[in-house]
Amino acid sequence: MANVAEITPDELPSRRRWLQPHRAIMIAVAVGLVLFAAFTMRWDWIEDYWRLAIEGMWRTIWILVVTCILGFMFAIPLGLVQVTGPRYLAIPARAFCTVIRGTPLLLQLWLLYYGLGSLFPQFPWIRGSDLWPYLRQAWPYAVLSLTISFAAYEGEVMRGAFAGVPRGQLESARAFGMSRWKIFRRIWLPQAIHRALPTLAGETVLQLKATPLVATITVIDIFAVASRVRQETFIVYEPLLILALIYLAITGVIVFAFRKLESRIPSRLG
Amino acid sequence: MALQPPGWGGNLLYGLLNSVIIAVGAFGFGLIIGVGGAYGKLYGGPVIRDLLEVYTTIVRAIPELVLILLLYFAGTDLINRALDAFGYEPIDINGLVAGIWVLAFVQGAYSTEVIRGAILAIPQGQIEAARAYGMSPGMLLRRITIPAMLPFAIPGLANLWLIATKDTALLAIVGFNELTQQTRTAAGATKAYFTFFMAAGVLYLLLSLFSNVIIGRIERWARRGMPAAGGAG
Numbered sequence: 001m002a003n004v005a006e007i008t009p010d011e012l013p014s015r016r017r018w019l020q021p022h023r024a025i026m027i028a029v030a031v032g033l034v035l036f037a038a039f040t041m042r043w044d045w046i047e048d049y050w051r052l053a054i055e056g057m058w059r060t061i062w063i064l065v066v067t068c069i070l071g072f073m074f075a076i077p078l079g080l081v082q083v084t085g086p087r088y089l090a091i092p093a094r095a096f097c098t099v100i101r102g103t104p105l106l107l108q109l110w111l112l113y114y115g116l117g118s119l120f121p122q123f124p125w126i127r128g129s130d131l132w133p134y135l136r137q138a139w140p141y142a143v144l145s146l147t148i149s150f151a152a153y154e155g156e157v158m159r160g161a162f163a164g165v166p167r168g169q170l171e172s173a174r175a176f177g178m179s180r181w182k183i184f185r186r187i188w189l190p191q192a193i194h195r196a197l198p199t200l201a202g203e204t205v206l207q208l209k210a211t212p213l214v215a216t217i218t219v220i221d222i223f224a225v226a227s228r229v230r231q232e233t234f235i236v237y238e239p240l241l242i243l244a245l246i247y248l249a250i251t252g253v254i255v256f257a258f259r260k261l262e263s264r265i266p267s268r269l270g
Numbered sequence: 271m272a273l274q275p276p277g278w279g280g281n282l283l284y285g286l287l288n289s290v291i292i293a294v295g296a297f298g299f300g301l302i303i304g305v306g307g308a309y310g311k312l313y314g315g316p317v318i319r320d321l322l323e324v325y326t327t328i329v330r331a332i333p334e335l336v337l338i339l340l341l342y343f344a345g346t347d348l349i350n351r352a353l354d355a356f357g358y359e360p361i362d363i364n365g366l367v368a369g370i371w372v373l374a375f376v377q378g379a380y381s382t383e384v385i386r387g388a389i390l391a392i393p394q395g396q397i398e399a400a401r402a403y404g405m406s407p408g409m410l411l412r413r414i415t416i417p418a419m420l421p422f423a424i425p426g427l428a429n430l431w432l433i434a435t436k437d438t439a440l441l442a443i444v445g446f447n448e449l450t451q452q453t454r455t456a457a458g459a460t461k462a463y464f465t466f467f468m469a470a471g472v473l474y475l476l477l478s479l480f481s482n483v484i485i486g487r488i489e490r491w492a493r494r495g496m497p498a499a500g501g502a503g
Contacts, residue, residue, distance in 0.1 A: 020316065022316055022317045022320070023320060026317075098475075098479075099471075099475060102432075102475040102479065103436070103471045103474040103475055103478075104436040104437075104438075104439035105436070105439075106440060106442065106443075107439055107450055107453070107467060107470055107471055107474065110450070110453075110467055111467035111471065114454075114457065114463040114467065115463045115464035115467045115468070116464070117463075118461070118463045118464065119464055205331070209332070209333035210333070211333070212333045212335045212336065213335065213440075216443060223333070223335065236343050236347075237344065240339055240340045240343070243336050244332045244336055244337075244340065247332050247333055248328070248331050248332060251331040251332075252331075
């Protein structure tokens with residue numbers, strides 16, 4: 001057993017090291033602020049709106065998950081053709097990434113919703129088609145533009161990840177007599193995804209932060225619920241504070257989930 | 271699309287100018303916050319370090335749109351309350367100034383992280399050598415730290431600049447007269463939604479492509495005298 005006198009601050013148990021006096025004071029201040037907010041601000045509106053808020057939160061998460069999965073599926077071919085593809089595929093893929101990344105998402109969303117939305121009704125065959133009930137709603141445009149945006153940003157990440165897989169691994173796979181498809185499926189793609197994972201967590205958080213934009217085209221997500229509370233009750237700060245807390249919580253969940261995922265994959269890069 | 275008043279081209283260009291002004295201001299002030307924040311995080315006391323950690327974590331986790339609304343309402347409200355407490359008339363905050371400060375607050379958090387990483391990437395020996403020469407902290411910052419960290423920081427800062435130009439579009443929701451807001455007004459008045467949104471998209475794209483050229487030049491200038499590192503570029 002170590003002599004007590006010899007224990008330096010570095011050897012203290014990690015919990016005690018974390019909870020230094022100034023941190024305790026900061027936590028106390030934070031708790032005080034929360035209590036102050038809880039008792040002096042108005043929270044009576046929650047009773048009327050919590051059902052709507054749950055629905056909005058669900059919609060935010062739904063849009064986030066759907067657009068991330070769809071966008072990632074687009075990103076794989078986008079990244080791949082930029083690394084190995086023929087020029088007639090690589091150049092359009094590059095142009096797509098540049099254009100989408102060079103213009104604001106809000107503008108793309110409004111272009112799709114107001115622009116396409118105002119063009120479609122002019123064509124009778126679109127109005128008569130089975131898709132029309134969907135095209136009249138707002139959420140397909142929201143999902144489409146968020147998917148495109150995620151695909152463009154993630155395509156750029158995947159391009160780097162595909163290019164970063166060491167050549168030797170691909171060569172040895174070829175030496176084993178694997179077919180091109182098998183090499184891609186068994187070696188190249190898993191290695192690339194592994195390399196892209198840390199950035200993927202960040203991109204997913206960025207995607208979460210992009211979701212409130214859909215509220216501007218009348219999709220009722222959690223942000224839209226907060227705006228509605230503000231407009232109907234003239235309470236400004238309280239809904240925004242709750243909103244910030246909800247986004248913080250979702251971000252925390254995303255970061256935590258990706259960290260779990262990363263730790264499950266054995267990492268020995270290089 | 272004509273430039274003269276019956277057409278809306280002039281309005282779009284005016285909006286673009288406003289967007290650029292906001293982006294430049296936000297990026298500049300964000301950079302100042304970033305240098306201060308990075309220094310605080312690296313060399314500050316435990317309290318400053320923890321406070322900065324809270325700042326960067328919160329700002330980077332909450333959507334810009336929510337922050338913009340929160341800061342915009344809270345900021346103007348607080349200033350007016352303060353004026354009221356000192357017996358002045360409440361003032362109407364200039365939209366441009368408010369937009370710049372709100373975006374600068376957001377940019378500051380990101381550039382803190384970028385600059386902190388860049389400072390950590392400087393070989394420690396260079397800073398030690400400067401200290402051994404007896405340079406004061408200010409001179410150390412001016413002559414060694416900033417020039418030596420620039421090559422590491424510029425790719426990240428370039429991304430931040432592009433984000434700043436695009437984030438100005440978010441201010442349209444609060445009602446600033448920047449490019450996206452002007453576009454929506456023009457499109458609503460003429461019903462030619464597709465044309466105007468496409469035109470605005472082209473303007474934003476030109477701005478990014480032009481920025482990319484300038485950034486490339488700056489990067490080459492910052493890397494002068496350094497061995498060409500493979501892959502960077």
